[in-house]
Amino acid sequence: MVPLVSAPVRKPSPLRRALRPLFTRDPAFLEPVIARFTLDGEWQRERVRMICRSFLTGYNAAATAEDLSEVHAAVRELPRYYRPFAYEGAGMGYGPWSYLHGRPLPEFERHIGSLTPDTVYQNHVGLGWWLGMVAPRRPRAIAACTELLDHRYRLLPFEGLGFRTGFLNSGAVARTAAFARYGEHGGHVCHQGFGRSLWFVHMGDVRQALATVESLDPGFHGDAVSGLGLGCAYSWLDAPERFAGVLDQVPAPLRADFLQGAAFGWEARQLADRPLFDELLGGADIGHRRRVLEAVRVVHEVRDDLVHRHVRHVFYQRWRHGTRDRVGQLIS
Known part of the structure; x- marks a missing residue:
């Protein structure tokens, strides 16, 4: 197993350079995974494939x-719409990069944050x-790593997990x-990430995704729908005409959770590439x-209020909950 934290050194050794190819992933390895997905149509399948290719482009490059x-340079070769997915992959790629270069994994924000802050x-x-x-299976090691991250984002790795x-x-x-091994708050954010995965597993087939959510413990339904x-x-930032139809299929008691998640998705897109966000939204x-x-x-106001009140404990969860409480009025 690769050590969670490596001893820091100034330069990668020749041996570690030679190990680099072992960490790369051919995008084709995800094809059998995607083949099992129950997607609504072929264009959704192709979109998932392109997202996976972009993610692995960023991962392999890092x-x-x-x-x-x-x-x-690697990310610029991709269509602009998919570049944020590649930078997500680069976040994963920091793991092997930190190992091969002898950098402690908790230096993540120092390196990746300066590379792609948006x-x-x-x-x-x-x-x-x-x-x-x-x-x-090392929740204490994961907790030790995430506790060193910016308090606003330290629960986000559980979403990826x-x-x-x-x-x-x-x-x-x-x-x-x-x-459950990741504690109460880590567990809730893990379920949000699981719910996000259901969107890609069943893209466009909302009823099937919701049926899977229904089989979860009810205490996590809101997280998964988020x-x-x-x-x-x-x-689907570039398909605004489809959003209302998706929202209409979500049970009324869970629509605020769905819209809270959507709000976070839109805000992330806006931050990642504001000109593209404005261009695509302009067509809606x-x-x-x-x-x-x-x-x-709402996302910004809730965040700014938490910062103003110097909230640090489980910031991300409070950000989610505060946003959910205020987005209900946007559903109609």
């Missing part, structure tokens, strides 16, 4: 980089993928039992534009 700045959420989610690979679990196992609910909303808003009808911009405003 894992094999001499200097992390090399990641930018995808801060995606970066931390990508780190969760790596932690799910190297330490899934939960997403990885659901995505690689085609949304198998039995796998979620392991989330993840569905996040995945929908983030991956006025009602959807108003809803999106109001949702993003």
Whole structure:
């Protein structure tokens, strides 16, 4: 097993350089995984494939980089719409990069944060993928790593860990039992990530995704539906005409959770590439534009209020809950 934390050295050794190819992943290895997904149509399947290719482009670029700045050149080869997915992959790629370069894993924010600050959420989610690979049964080691992260984002790796679990196992609910090992708050955020994975496992087939959510412990239904909303808003930013139809299929008691997740997805997209966000939103009808911009405003206001009150404990959960409490008015 790769050590969770490596002893720091100034330069990668020749031996560690030689190990780089062992950490790369051919995008084709996910094809059997995607083949098991029950997607609504072929264009959804192709979109999931493109997202996976983009994610692994960023991962491979970071894992094999001499200097992390090399990641930018690889990401620029992708269509602009998919580049944030690649930077999420780079967050995962920091794991092998830190090992090969002898850098402590908790230096993550120092290196990845300076590389791509506009995808801060995606970066931390990508780190969760790596932690799910190297330490899934070491909750104390994961907690020790995440506790050193910025308090606003230290729960986000659990979202990535939960997403990885659901995505690689085609949304198998039995796998979620392991989330309990990450504590109360980690467990809830893992379920949000699992719910987001269901969006990709069943993209467009909302009823099937919701049926899977229904089989979870009821205490996690809201988390999982939040993840569905996040995945929908983030991956279908360029399909605004489809959003209302998806929202209409969500049971009324869970629509605020769905919209909270969507609000976080839209805000992440806006931060990652504001010009592209404005361009794509400009093509939407006025009602959807108003809803999106109001949702993003709520995300910012809740965050700023927490910062103003110097809230540090489980910041991300309080951010989610505060946003959910205020987005209900945007559903109609």
